Amino acid sequence: MYDSGKIIIGIIIFIALFTFPTWYLFTSGEAAPMPDLVYPENEDQKECVYSAEYMRASHMDLLNEWRDIVVREGKRTFTTTAGKKFEMSMTNTCLGCHSNKAQFCDQCHNYLEVNPYCWDCHVDPSQLENQ
Template sequence: MYNGGKIIVGLIIFVGLFTFPIFYNMGKTAEAPKPNIDTPEINKMEKKQCVESKEWMKANHMQMLDQWRDSVLRDGNLEYVSSTDGKKYIMSLQNTCMRCHSNKKEFCDKCHTYANVTPYCWTCHIAPKEKEI
């Protein structure tokens, strides 16, 4: 091979870059995080039920929170009627969501950190105080 040294160095860099995740994750297991719902408020509930079904919340909570913000701030409408059971809730991240899910680190952050999502909720809202684990 002509200029073999340079070409081989280039190929090693190429393979290294494209297999970087394999080396980076070596020895780890592919465990997905499970958000924790073990909080005093949730444990008090007879039927553990969020404002909508778990599956729906998992897929759509971010859009719902976005709509809630617009509804409260722009229209002054604070009432949310659940489409699951018709119950009424007050649209409030700090007073409704976080009242039950008072464990931001074990609930919100678990998946957000795993999927590298940075919601900008907390640039305005105050995150609940939690004991350091």
């Protein structure tokens, strides 16, 4: 092998970069804490506007849709497939049940580095009470 010094340095850099996730996981301390969501306790808050599976995957689409309907069309009532009516409002409806942002929204968002810009305008009601 010619220029073995340079070749070996190159290979070591390549391996170090490619295996970054592994050695980073082992050197960064404890294993990943899984999101631990706190769900609403009250009986009348057991039912969401959609199924949990749908909400887990597509809540951002729903919120985006609600925002457009409320802001652009002025409609505020949402009827679920079961016929139940909800006000299209993140602060009142969503956060009405899921009142603790830190133990609900932030759990997954922080785990996956999602930074939704909801909070650029909306306030976290639990934060208001503390002040």
